[in-house]
Amino acid sequence: MITFLGLIVTILVIIAIARIVRILELTAYLSGENSERITEKNNNLQGTLNLVFLFVGMIFIVFTTWRYSRFILPVSASKHGVQIDNLMNVNYVLIFTVFFITQILLFVFAFKYRHNKNRRAEFIPENHKLEFVWTIIPTIVLGGMIVYGLTVWNRITNAVSNKDAQVIELYGKQFDWTARYAGKDNTLGKANFLKININNPLGVDSLDPNAKDDILVKELHLKINQPTLLSIRAQDVIHSVYMPHFRLQMNAVPGMTTQFYFVPSITTDEMRKNLNNDKFDYVLLCNKICGMAHYTMKMKVVVDDENQYAEWMNKQKSFDGTAVADNTNPIKVSAVASK
């Protein structure tokens, strides 16, 4: 409400300013300043305003950054996310440096070289040495960034071929998500959109033996330190699996399967403690415009420790209707991975 009042006040202020300017204009006109030529007074004022803007702007930038950086996502809850964050930090240093140097030069020069009728501009059409230097420096810096960036990228994307991962399917449709666990065999049963019906929302092929132990859930549970391969599909339009706390995003595209490999590294409980917020939950958002309720299309994500995970998994029913009965360690690969 206060902001709204602020808004109205600002509007009135603007209108008042516009009025005042008109009046100033008319008086200038009457007092004989009879052209739109730029005067020395204009130059001094506008030049100085450039400097003022630089100062105020820098304060605004620093203040906003300080004030709002607390909202930035917390430390990454996945292993590869840590590498992404490191790369990001290097980039921050780089771009803030460039930002401050160039903006300061720009506005300081804009102030310093404002018009002065006793002076003439210097005729400097080029300077090959300088131009060479400022071409070669960005080239080297960017070369470094390319190499560093691609190293991280390759590490993240090559991991898809790891054989030790637990496979989980994420399936998007207007406007919700379903997860399908591959069960004991760690192989998802085949699926086909022609088989979709009310009882079989993902179109899983019930004749495929691999499908028998598949488990469908509406809440994504991940096991801590468990290499996980997301296998992603969509039913109707493009959606996107976005799990910002894990630095993870991959589109869900009708007609094809996409993948993302990652290792969750902080449990929900630990993260709650970190953030001092016992209501915190990880979340999966849809991040590709997909229709009217796009902005509500989400799924809760929970990272469990070994025991919590086993307990949760025990409660789930597999695709052919029987509960995952026996053990505390329903997925055999996970035993390998947790060593």
Added chain:
Amino acid sequence: MENQAHVINGHDAHGHDDHHEQSFWTKYVFSQDHKMISKQFLVTAIVMALLAMLMSMTFRLQLGWPDNKFPFLEKIWGHWAKGGKLDPTFYLSLVTIHGTIMVFFVLTGGLSGTFSNLLIPLQIGARDMASGFLNMLSYWFFFGSCCVMTISVLLPDGAASGGWTIYPPLSALPQAIGGSGIGMTLWLVSMVLFIGSALLGGINYVVTVVNLRTKGMSMTRLPLTIWAFTITAILGILSFPVLFAAALLLVFDRSFGTSFYLSDIFINGVALDHHGGSPILFQHLFWFLGHPEVYIVLLPALGITSEVIATQSRKPIFGYKAMIGSMLVIAFLSFVVWGHHMFVTGMNPFLGSVFVFTTLLVAIPSAVKVFNYIATIFKGNLVYSPALLFAIGLVSFFISGGITGIILGDSALDINIHDTYFVVAHFHIVMGSSAIFGMFAGVYHWFPRMFGRMMNKTLGYWHFWITLICVYGVFFPMHFLGLAGVPRRYYANTAYDQFDQLVNINSVISVFAMVAGLAQVIFVANFFYSMFRGRKAEQNPWNSNTLEWTAPVEHLHGNWPGEIPTVYRWPYDYSKPGAAEDFIPQTVPFSQTESSNAAGMH
């Protein structure tokens, strides 16, 4: 057409102004004169820009105060804002049409259409465009396309609402979202008209620059504006046909049951009979236009900035050849970076690496341009016209928005910020605001050339400072929303507890947005007031070197009453040591400037 041919040949100096009377219709409406067409583009673009701005202010209200109701919205948008609450589907329509209008109608049609038309013939010394008739068609295609797009907002099912990128299947299936019905059809019709306009205009610009330069106007004596407009036109000619192809295939999928982009879709209880298509194909085609498009938007603004900064600094543009070179490199690279919009589509990661490489390379010529601008101001003697302020503002935005491009172009980082508000912040600053500021700079600078009158400078200053502050106020904080994980194209963030803490940022942004919007009232008032009541302009109000200021203030058909002037030098002989004045127009031969020739003949 016949006397058009005369006009083009131009060397015969008979009076072009008097020998055919023009009716109201041929003079103001179906005009074939580049100067009139330029004004038509500008006024149309201003109207469209106001419309798009109104849309953005509407959805900023929604985003800033998601729990409030604004009854006056119902007055504007009718049943889409029942009781003052914006409908979520209509929100998406507004975002889509806002983006489309801004990118295509304001900053492509509006910017290139206005300034390429005005300046190409006047700055190269031509009587008119190569084909006045095609030029006229180009405007009327543009006008038609604006009308169709505007009408689509009034449809009962809503306008296109899949985002300005219209990715299928969402854009292909009316059952997926209301706006994908007739709304999308009109969007496509409008875009086809627009592509027609862009191609007719583009071919005309290139042909004119290549063939109709006056005597002495070699390519290396062209002002940087003309280089920028020409390169832009070439980009358009090479990329718009690809958008046309993409749109055409989409029309087939929508209306004739083909499966170019559609496969394995089950929607509303029905399995659709589409097999083997790929939605990703559309994205490749779209971004093959889409990325060059951002340079189609930006390069003319950079060209205008070069010209304005040099003139108002009373100093040659620093590194003229480097400026041309970097524009050419940027233009070339813009065709091989489109995949940076698709890092998380499941595209082959190796292909992704290639696009990272090419994308980050773009930063080099961009940096060179920034350094050249700063070096031009260095030791200049800056005359603070509103145009110069806007040009400086552009450079500031180009830096602020360009550096975040380094982050977005890095695929590993893009994983987490793709499609978030970080992207919205990035492209609004580097493309939206830069190009708009370039356009403002152009309007303030060439207004006397267009309308023979001056714009009020004091209002110009106010307009500049309020807008500059508000642009940073709106878009800088958006980076933090993105880094907090807020997706773009969300009607509200209320479904996520983690975003509750961001409500305040959103309100602050919205306040800045409203003030920015209101500041444009100052501009519009100034523009139309000055058009009729502004003070009469002198022939060369900025003491500029370029040819357009050698033509009389009153517009003549054919531009110059007598012979077209001959050009003897480059356009940037400002403050040449030894010269009497601080500028030497391009039409002054070296034989008349003995005292200053030692400083180099360009």
